[in-house]
Amino acid sequence: MPGTGRGGPDTALVTAARDGDQQALDSLVADSLPLVYNIVGRALNGHSDVDDVVQETLLRVVHGLSGLRDPKAYRSWLVAITVRQVRDHEQDRRTTQYRRENLDSADEVADPASDFATLTILRLGLTDQRREVAEATHWLDHDDRGLLSLWWLEETGELDRAGLASALGLSSRHAAVRVQRMKEQIHTARIVVRVLQADPRCPDLRTLAWSWDGVRNPLWRKRFARHVRDCVTCGRHTVGMLPIDRLLVGLPLVPLPAGFLLDQLPTVAGAVQHVAVQLPLASGGHQAAQALPPPRGMWHSLTHNPVAGAAAIAGVALVITGAIVAGQLIGPVNPPPQAAPHTSFTASPSPSTPTVSPSRPAASPSSARTPKPVRMKGSAGPTSATPVRASSRKGVGVWDMPGFSRALANSGARWYHTWSTVPKGPGIRAEFVPTIWGPGSVTKENLAQAKAAGPYLLSFNEPDIAEQANMTVEQALDLWPQLMKAGKVLGSPGVAFGGATPDGWLDRFMKGAAERDYRVDFITLHWYGADFRTGAAVQQLKTYIQAVYKRYRKPIWLTEYALIDFSKGTRYASDAQQAAFLTASTEMLASLPYVQRYAWFGLPSEAGKKGSGLFRSDGQATLTGRAFQKAR
Secondary structure, three states: OOOOHHHOOOHHHHHHHHOOOHHHHHHHHHHHHHHHHHHHHHHOOOOOOHHHHHHHHHHHHHHHHHHOOOHHHHHHHHHHHHHHHHHHHHHHHHHHHHHOOOHHHOOOOOOHHHOHHHHHHHHHOOOHHHHHHHHHHHHOOHHHHHHHHHHHHHHOOOOOHHHHHHHHOOOHHHHHHHHHHHHHHHHHHHHHHHHHOOOOOOHHHHHHHOOOOOOOOHHHHHHHHHHHHHOHHHHHHHOOOOOHHHHHOOOOOOOOOOOOOHHHHHHHHHHHHHOEEEEEEOOOOEEEEEEOOOOHHHHHHHHHOHHHHHHHHHHHHHHHHHHOOOOOOOOOOOOOOOOOOOOOOOOOOOOOOOOOOOOOOOOOOOOOOOOOOOOOOOOOOOOOOOOOOOOOOEEEEOOOOOOHHHHHHHHOOOEEEOOOOOOOOOOOOOEEOOEEOOHHHOOHHHHHHHHHHOOEEEEEEOOOOOOOOOOOHHHHHHHHHHHHOOOOEEEEEEEOOOOOOOOOHHHHHHHHHHHOOOOOOEEEEEEEOOOOOHHHHHHHHHHHHHHHHHHHOOOEEEEEEEOEEOOOOOEEOOHHHHHHHHHHHHHHHHOOOOEEEEEEEOOEEOOOOOOOOOEEOOOOEOHHHHHHHHOO
């Protein structure tokens, strides 16, 4: 019983799913997932909670399906539930932020790789004016983003005006007024996008933008629009703009991310075998409990069609079984004193590949974003069939060691890096993030490997010290366009220290990048503590990160950190000290939403030698390794 394309699923499919046909329910959820994903993704602008809201929406759809009287109204009913879930999520998030005592969490920073406008451009291959429309959505008022998600679907043929009005709870006339106002706003935003991208840029506009922090918001949209209105030079750029309605006609939905929800499969298989699921039976007006085997269609679609397979898994795993699954103000500005630069990562004898000494680690993750596990309101915690999942922030640096794959899997790390563009091997579930290590690493081969590795790219390892990449700011800036052409979410050079220091290496690089209109998506930091007292070390790390975020207002990746004193040779904290610090520091990092990822230094540990490693060559976890396994 196939769906009917953009008109919505076949009514017979909806009826069968409503009456308890599990295969029909699987197909219906698979059909609904792309639409829900597009509405939520655009309304939340790619916020990290998109996956949670999508899952919660589908759960509510399944639970409420027995009460749907008219199968023909399924699509509008689905959209209304989705919009309500987005509103509830936004309200809950604002309430939670208001109640937070920790002001470090007041500002939430979205993952650049989750930015829905960017996803639209990359996955639909938008060009020219369609690209401008997608980028203009960044500038909309917050309340208009939800409306945009519905109107975009209306223009692409996924939704009609009656469905849009119903989802908003408005009359068709009132909905038309709201849409018209939003269209005027996005037209203004398109003009702003166009003039800011003009080359050369209007001198007066460049002067106006000098104090702009790069954050796209309604206030700066109005300031730039006012300038364009009175500027002859910028006014020329507004000629030839096609109506936005014509640009969106015929566009498909943004496809689900490759591998979306696929890594839930082990949890799903266990849950399906152990959980009895309540299926609604419309005919009897009650629910009957029955154990559900994995539907045959799910395995076939997973094997032959990754996108359809992801949708099927989402339907079975996170909707049917998921219903039961346990499911700013910145502080001190001045950073703490930093340890002297460390020298254990030896200089590369080859211009393209750095050499890692036995005391220095490296690693790699999967390119797909992994959603958080669903937790229904009022549900119990995770069961044995649904183990607690580590945060997607959790990573580790990796260099050569026996039993690497098993150690990485046992660590619970969700991503890893190796200080190069080469992952450690096939079949590893953790996401690999490549690194362009230094000037000699900027080669066609390395850039091609980085381009194939996933959405992220790290750059230039400690260019501020001679023993590492050893680069001047100008040298890094001159090479930067080649890294941008890789099309990745690009991290700043990872300085060894002084990330928040005015006129320091990173500060000069970021100013130079802004002057040249270069893109830097997140800030990469390294930090090593010479004070081995847990409380003091955690506070010093926190203060440093706060200061860096206050200066640049960009997401932060902490890609190397541990307790190591490099001021006089190399002095390591004890295993017990490292473990205590790791536990406390990861809890602290979880309270800073702008810290998107962290990577401990590192995975390997040599028996009989001091260090900060997590696993020995025999596969046994150190005390620090056991603390890392528990970290979330």
